[in-house]
Amino acid sequence: MIRDDIKAALVTAMKSGDKQRTAAIRLIQSTIKNRDIEQRTATQASTDDDALVVEVLQKMIKQRRESITLYEQGGRQELADAEKAEVAVIEGFLPQQMTEDETKAAIDAIVTEVGASSVKDMGRVMAVLKERHAAQLDMSKASGLVKARLSQ
Structure with missing residues (x-):
């Protein structure tokens, strides 16, 4: 399951001292946890866990790509680069995309x-x-x- 991959990646990032990757993975876990809470309170049918996680990850990537565009238009390349790094971490947990x-x-x-x-x-x-x-x-x-x- 993707959740297990995310947990293992967090442990690895923490052990290696990669603060940027650790922060990005914690953000992913936080967003997934928030979505779990929303789904628990909503009266929706339960969906496949991996499908839920993929949906959350895709939404996070979309938000970051929009931010990258805005930062680059505003001349804030350092913030755009930080967002690009987060996108790279998030994409690492998604299933292989179709060409x-x-x-x-x-x-x-x-x-x-x-x-x-x-x-x-x-x-x-x-x-x-x-x-x-x-x-x-x-x-x-x-x-x-x-x-x-x-x-x-």
Whole structure:
């Protein structure tokens, strides 16, 4: 499980004295713990633990990428570099991401399976894509690829 990998990485980072990595991993654990608390109080159906962790990690990466853009526009390169370092740590815990070619192949297969023929069918294709490949895809990029595929 990804949680176990995160715990082991924290111990390793602490033993090696890598303060930046230790801080980033503690932040990851804190965010996951907050999400656990939110889910406990919400009346949602329980999901797969790894899926929950992947969702949290992807959200953290998205937030940091937005921060990097803002810091670079504001001329604060040292803060952008710190955010980039955190992104690298967080990405280390995500499952292997699909390449663009693999993504396009998966989209083509789903489009054929669902029988999608226009952009109106995008919701159905995205639902199946998310169900099967959410952990291996950046869904915002996949959305653009699906739209391009259905617009042909």
